[in-house]
Amino acid sequence: MFALATIQQFFPHQLRVTLEEFVLATLQQFYFVQKFCDKLVSFFSPYVQIKFPEYSGYSRNQAYSAIESYVGAKSTTKASQLKGSLVKSSKALVLTRDESKVSDEFNGAKLWWVLGPSSSTSSDSEDKYYQLIFHRSHRELITGPYLEYVVQEGKAIKAKNKRIRLYTNNPSDNWSYYKKNLWSDIPFENPARFETLAMDPKKKEEIINDLVTFSNAKEYYTKLGKPWKRGYLLYGPPGTGKSTMIAAMANLLHYDIYDLELTTVYDNTELRKLLTETSSKSIIVVEDIDCTLDVTSHRKKEREKSNENLGNDMNNKKEKKSAVEKSNKVTLSGLLNFIDGTWSACGTGRIFVFTTNHVNKLDPALIRRGRMDMHIELSYCRFEAFKTLAKNYLDLDSNDLFEKIGILLEETDITPADVAEYLIPKLGKKDPDSCLESLIQALEDAKENSELTTNEGKRRLKGKRFFTRLIKKGWLLQS
Numbered sequence: 001m002f003a004l005a006t007i008q009q010f011f012p013h014q015l016r017v018t019l020e021e022f023v024l025a026t027l028q029q030f031y032f033v034q035k036f037c038d039k040l041v042s043f044f045s046p047y048v049q050i051k052f053p054e055y056s057g058y059s060r061n062q063a064y065s066a067i068e069s070y071v072g073a074k075s076t077t078k079a080s081q082l083k084g085s086l087v088k089s090s091k092a093l094v095l096t097r098d099e100s101k102v103s104d105e106f107n108g109a110k111l112w113w114v115l116g117p118s119s120s121t122s123s124d125s126e127d128k129y130y131q132l133i134f135h136r137s138h139r140e141l142i143t144g145p146y147l148e149y150v151v152q153e154g155k156a157i158k159a160k161n162k163r164i165r166l167y168t169n170n171p172s173d174n175w176s177y178y179k180k181n182l183w184s185d186i187p188f189e190n191p192a193r194f195e196t197l198a199m200d201p202k203k204k205e206e207i208i209n210d211l212v213t214f215s216n217a218k219e220y221y222t223k224l225g226k227p228w229k230r231g232y233l234l235y236g237p238p239g240t241g242k243s244t245m246i247a248a249m250a251n252l253l254h255y256d257i258y259d260l261e262l263t264t265v266y267d268n269t270e271l272r273k274l275l276t277e278t279s280s281k282s283i284i285v286v287e288d289i290d291c292t293l294d295v296t297s298h299r300k301k302e303r304e305k306s307n308e309n310l311g312n313d314m315n316n317k318k319e320k321k322s323a324v325e326k327s328n329k330v331t332l333s334g335l336l337n338f339i340d341g342t343w344s345a346c347g348t349g350r351i352f353v354f355t356t357n358h359v360n361k362l363d364p365a366l367i368r369r370g371r372m373d374m375h376i377e378l379s380y381c382r383f384e385a386f387k388t389l390a391k392n393y394l395d396l397d398s399n400d401l402f403e404k405i406g407i408l409l410e411e412t413d414i415t416p417a418d419v420a421e422y423l424i425p426k427l428g429k430k431d432p433d434s435c436l437e438s439l440i441q442a443l444e445d446a447k448e449n450s451e452l453t454t455n456e457g458k459r460r461l462k463g464k465r466f467f468t469r470l471i472k473k474g475w476l477l478q479s
């Protein structure tokens with residue numbers, strides 16, 4: 001600084017550099033010198049360094065996640081400084097390493113894993129990475145068998161420790177390039193299982209077999225030359241267990257759930273980006289697909305309106321253009337491409353689940369076999385389904401009232417959700433028998449109501465009342 005000030009004093013006109021320019025130039029020079037030194041050192045250094053960044057493009061680097069699990073497990077057994085913390089979803093104390101360098105050994109070769117960037121040099125925009133350092137004499141061993149071993153081990157550790165997560169897509173306005181937060185996630189804690197799902201047992205077994213066969217069929221799909229994915233369409237009235245079945249699927253296969261909210265997706269490009277950000281072996285769910293498509297057209301109108309308002313206020317042409325571009329919507333063909341187009345094959349072992357209350361409303365192209373491979377109807381509660389609910393809620397395998405309930409359930413349409421409501425012993429005040437009696441009462445009421453709504457029912461009820469009157473008056477004997 002002093003030198004600069006002195007030079008400026010003697011040569012005020014010849015040297016027109018400001019103090020800031022001088023500092024900037026010095027820093028740049030320092031940066032290049034440092035880079036050059038790094039290169040020089042690495043040229044003569046006997047050590048090789050390989051970097052594994054967390055993200056490659058838009059998607060998370062699979063090698064990075066495998067290494068993360070492997071190094072994490074290694075560090076808790078080998079690292080000298082460990083940090084203990086209680087994690088919300090775990091009952092046990094979780095140990096993590098409290099240092100960024102971990103050493104390892106493979107067939108006599110010594111190597112080191114370094115987690116970067118170090119906290120002193122990191123900035124928010126910088127991606128994390130793992131750096132592998134080893135002696136160049138072990139190059140073949142490390143880049144071949146060792147890395148293969150690390151990825152395999154890492155994947156196995158990850159699968160063992162895996163807790164299911166529930167993801168939902170963020171509106172694109174909140175996406176940031178560096179954070180790659182297209183999805184938000186939380187631990188999935190829905191305990192639904194197929195054993196507790198009330199439905200026809202044969203159908204249930206068929207679905208379980210289908211899911212398990214699919215999850216183990218990676219090689220089979222490769223042999224067929226088909227992307228490893230499967231689509232399920234769940235349809236039926238509200239409260240018949242569609243969402244519950246999705247939870248049971250995730251718990252059965254240990255797959256993460258990606259709950260895709262289509263109404264917040266602007267266009268097909270965004271849809272593709274979201275898809276590429278989902279992990280393999282996961283369930284991608286679009287709930288109430290018929291409503292979503294309706295909402296899409298409604299949403300378009302809404303957006304056009306808001307763009308009009310926006311347009312009045314905006315002088316800037318560029319901004320106007322981008323707002324109009326944003327009014328593009330997800331189209332049916334975009335959705336089809338999402339399910340079984342070229343982009344759908346960018347991950348493997350994916351399950352697509354669509355749910356709807358109105359299967360007839362759906363475009364046949366969307367639900368044709370091959371896209372939605374299995375159509376599953378979840379319907380009103382019949383006797384077999386009731387038995388599962390009675391076991392779940394009241395721990396009953398049989399009861400004298402079951403027969404009557406069985407007959408009533410065949411004659412009345414009531415959802416499993418409604419049946420479940422009658423079977424919950426309210427704050428321990430109800431014993432199983434009174435629960436069943438209240439269900440019988442509800443079924444009888446529902447039956448009478450439904451009879452009142454159909455013409456045939458009305459005629460039968462009229463006849464029934466007529467005969468009851470005759471019996472009451474003593475003009476007819478009750479048989």
Ligand SMILES: Nc1ncnc2c1ncn2[C@@H]1O[C@H](COP(=O)(O)OP(=O)(O)OP(=O)(O)O)[C@@H](O)[C@H]1O
Pocket residue numbers: 196197198199236237238239240241242243244245356357378416417418420
């Ligand atoms: N088949 C079933 N087996 C067990 N429980 C069920 C079943 N159907 C419904 N239930 C109970 O009813 C509640 C609501 O069910 P669920 O949310 O799965 O229905 P849905 O079919 O997804 O309804 P909607 O069409 O309104 O989304 C569940 O929390 C569950 O306790």
Ligand SMILES: [Mg+2]
Pocket residue numbers: 242243244287355
């Ligand atoms: Mg639902």
